[in-house]
Amino acid sequence: MAEVRITGLHKRYGAFHAVRGIDLDIRDGEFTVLVGPSGCGKSTLLRTIAGLEESSEGTIEIGGEVVNDFRPRDRDVAMVFQDYALYPHMNVAKNIGFGLKARKMPKPEVDARVAEAARMLGITPLLGRFPRQLSGGQRQRVAIGRAIVRNPRIFLFDEPLSNLDAQLRDEMRGEIKRLHQDIATTMIYVTHDQIEAMTLADRIVLMRDGMIEQQGAPLDLFERPASTFVAGFLGSPRMSFLPGTLTLDGSAAAIRLSEALLPVAPGRSLNGAIDGQAVLLGLRPEHLTRAHAATPAQGTFRYDATIDLLQPTGSRSYATFRLAGAPVMAELQAHDVSRPGERLPIDINMNRASIFDAKTERAI
Amino acid sequence: MAAVAPVRRPKRRSIPVGRILLLGFFLVFVLWPLYWMFNTSIKPSDDYLTVPPVWFPTAPTLVHYEAALFAYRGLDGLINSLIISLSATVLSALFGTLMAYSLARYNTGGQHLSFWVLSQRFLPPIGIVLPVFLIYRGVGLYDTHIGLIIAYTVFTLPVSVWMMFAYFRGMPKSMEEAALVDGCTRWEAFWRVAVPLAAPGIVAAAVFAFIACWTEFFFALILTSRSAFTLPTVFRAFIGFQGAQYGEAAALAIVSLVPSIALGVLAQRHLVRGLTLGAVRG
Numbered sequence: 001m002a003e004v005r006i007t008g009l010h011k012r013y014g015a016f017h018a019v020r021g022i023d024l025d026i027r028d029g030e031f032t033v034l035v036g037p038s039g040c041g042k043s044t045l046l047r048t049i050a051g052l053e054e055s056s057e058g059t060i061e062i063g064g065e066v067v068n069d070f071r072p073r074d075r076d077v078a079m080v081f082q083d084y085a086l087y088p089h090m091n092v093a094k095n096i097g098f099g100l101k102a103r104k105m106p107k108p109e110v111d112a113r114v115a116e117a118a119r120m121l122g123i124t125p126l127l128g129r130f131p132r133q134l135s136g137g138q139r140q141r142v143a144i145g146r147a148i149v150r151n152p153r154i155f156l157f158d159e160p161l162s163n164l165d166a167q168l169r170d171e172m173r174g175e176i177k178r179l180h181q182d183i184a185t186t187m188i189y190v191t192h193d194q195i196e197a198m199t200l201a202d203r204i205v206l207m208r209d210g211m212i213e214q215q216g217a218p219l220d221l222f223e224r225p226a227s228t229f230v231a232g233f234l235g236s237p238r239m240s241f242l243p244g245t246l247t248l249d250g251s252a253a254a255i256r257l258s259e260a261l262l263p264v265a266p267g268r269s270l271n272g273a274i275d276g277q278a279v280l281l282g283l284r285p286e287h288l289t290r291a292h293a294a295t296p297a298q299g300t301f302r303y304d305a306t307i308d309l310l311q312p313t314g315s316r317s318y319a320t321f322r323l324a325g326a327p328v329m330a331e332l333q334a335h336d337v338s339r340p341g342e343r344l345p346i347d348i349n350m351n352r353a354s355i356f357d358a359k360t361e362r363a364i
Numbered sequence: 365m366a367a368v369a370p371v372r373r374p375k376r377r378s379i380p381v382g383r384i385l386l387l388g389f390f391l392v393f394v395l396w397p398l399y400w401m402f403n404t405s406i407k408p409s410d411d412y413l414t415v416p417p418v419w420f421p422t423a424p425t426l427v428h429y430e431a432a433l434f435a436y437r438g439l440d441g442l443i444n445s446l447i448i449s450l451s452a453t454v455l456s457a458l459f460g461t462l463m464a465y466s467l468a469r470y471n472t473g474g475q476h477l478s479f480w481v482l483s484q485r486f487l488p489p490i491g492i493v494l495p496v497f498l499i500y501r502g503v504g505l506y507d508t509h510i511g512l513i514i515a516y517t518v519f520t521l522p523v524s525v526w527m528m529f530a531y532f533r534g535m536p537k538s539m540e541e542a543a544l545v546d547g548c549t550r551w552e553a554f555w556r557v558a559v560p561l562a563a564p565g566i567v568a569a570a571v572f573a574f575i576a577c578w579t580e581f582f583f584a585l586i587l588t589s590r591s592a593f594t595l596p597t598v599f600r601a602f603i604g605f606q607g608a609q610y611g612e613a614a615a616l617a618i619v620s621l622v623p624s625i626a627l628g629v630l631a632q633r634h635l636v637r638g639l640t641l642g643a644v645r646g
């Protein structure tokens with residue numbers, strides 16, 4: 001159990017600057033998810049915390065102690081690797097007990113703890129098998145068992161579920177979440193799957209090009225993205241971005257998308273945006289519904305849409321239409337829409353819409 | 365007459381004549397010299413060069429073995445060869461593994477050192493044997509086991525290092541990293557995780573080194589004389605002014621095959637995997 005504090009962390013591979021100034025405070029017991037596109041430095045950051053990579057600059061503190069010069073074994077962290085990294089020449093029991101044995105724990109205690117970890121993960125019948133005799137999900141459990149048996153101060157996960165099929169991934173995701181609830185140890189979890197990030201995290205740290213783009217509670221990032229990058233990364237299907245201009249008329253603000261004028265929710269702060277500023281209006285599919293009421297509710301804008309493309313998923317249908325020339329996707333009830341080419345009144349909830357500066361792509 | 369439905373006989377697999385011929389030819393090609401060698405080793409001396417040849421000696425004899433092993437000191441050569449080859453093989457595998465690991469995992473010496481190691485084999489042996497001979501005489505290593513062990517270790521190292529280097533490079537790092545995080549020192553991660561995983565590669569490299577030492581002639585000839593001479597050098601004695609001692613030569617050749625074959629059988633399981641140099645992992 002420990003908090004982690006990272007200050008001014010940089011990592012260079014020769015001329016390549018992989019991590020470019022990370023400041024991060026992780027509370028004791030927090031589940032932090034590092035997320036971002038491929039190559040943004042998530043694994044590098046995680047491996048630097050584990051001590052598998054040396055930092056080029058900056059400090060890493062674990063439990064109030066600067067660990068930059070500690071060997072991995074002295075940091076008291078456990079790591080679950082993407083390819084599981086089980087020891088192929090040892091059976092499951094030996095794999096799980098390896099770390100304890102390496103730390104010279106007496107054998108009876110090792111056996112007891114291995115048995116306990118195996119029981120927690122439901123892999124007791126597998127203890128005598130070798131890794132090559134296990135399925136992907138079983139290997140994953142063994143890898144997690146190897147981590148929990150040591151009772152470390154911090155768990156590090158590097159995309160632990162990415163090699164599993166979709167169903168198993170959902171199942172294991174739930175188990176990891178339960179594990180965290182049970183043992184309440186600090187966990188740092190790398191993924192580029194935004195669903196994993198949203199469902200697991202107490203806090204999401206969204207990285208881009210070696211820097212933190214935004215961090216906070218999952219819903220904060222989802223509802224109040226700091227940039228088009230964050231907005232586009234979280235949420236599936238993606239947020240639609242519509243280029244327009246901001247018009248300020250006294251206290252009433254609106255966004256003009258060619259002929260349409262969409263009122264900005266009254267009372268929404270615009271942080272000094274100016275009249276005529278080029279903006280991007282960000283709309284998530286769930287901000288758009290089929291209009292049923294005779295008049296649009298407060299803060300919604302009604303638009304007569306012609307559906308171009310329909311993607312039914314069963315309970316919902318994703319309908320794409322053009323709004324001022326740009327494609328927008330709406331998440332509709334399946335019975336609200338029947339076929340492409342249909343004309344529908346769509347209500348756009350402007351209270352939840354995001355507005356970004358078109359040049360900087362930062363939120364306004 | 366009603367039409368008879370064609371009866372479908374299950375088609376017999378035809379005998380693969382071509383394949384059998386090819387294999388037979390290959391077997392004869394490989395086994396013929398061995399057969400002839402063995403035959404010669406148990407023939408009485410008068411039968412060596414008769415026309416037509418004696419295919420199966422009617423009175424097999426072991427005199428050639430006795431002469432080759434004792435009169436010509438073949439047994440001493442065999443023992444020397446075993447001591448020297450095995451020691452050099454163990455040292456070469458040991459240092460080779462350590463060095464290759466360092467090159468593969470820590471990029472020791474940048475991109476050039478690994479190639480430099482291999483480049484040591486580009487030098488023709490004749491280019492270095494004289495200086496080595498002079499040095500050995502000067503420091504008292506001439507005609508000693510140690511001297512030849514050192515020489516053979518040095519000469520087999522480049523290939524051992526290179527084979528092991530390729531093997532370690534093909535092995536994912538993450539298991540060793542898991543060991544480091546789990547609580548191992550670098551040495552323990554190497555010893556308890558990397559080495560067991562690299563066993564096929566180590567065995568393959570060791571077999572190569574052993575075969576190279578076991579059959580080496582040139583350095584043994586120059587660097588030894590009456591006491592540390594190896595088996596290959598004994599064969600010199602069989603060609604003399606009065607003609608060749610075919611029987612003794614064949615007998616000693618048969619004897620020298622035994623350890624190689626034993627080693628091959630022992631290491632076969634590892635060897636097949638090791639020769640793919642990490643391309644496939646079990």
Ligand SMILES: Nc1ncnc2c1ncn2[C@@H]1O[C@H](COP(=O)(O)OP(=O)(O)OP(=O)(O)O)[C@@H](O)[C@H]1O
Pocket residue numbers: 013016018036037038039040041042043044045192
């Ligand atoms: N050993 C290395 N030498 C040079 N560059 C490296 C090394 N390791 C990583 N990099 C580079 O650093 C950047 C960040 O890599 P990292 O593995 O942290 O990405 P990531 O965010 O984990 O991506 P992914 O989601 O694909 O795993 C990448 O551009 C990568 O090419």
Ligand SMILES: [Mg+2]
Pocket residue numbers: 042043044158
């Ligand atoms: Mg990664």
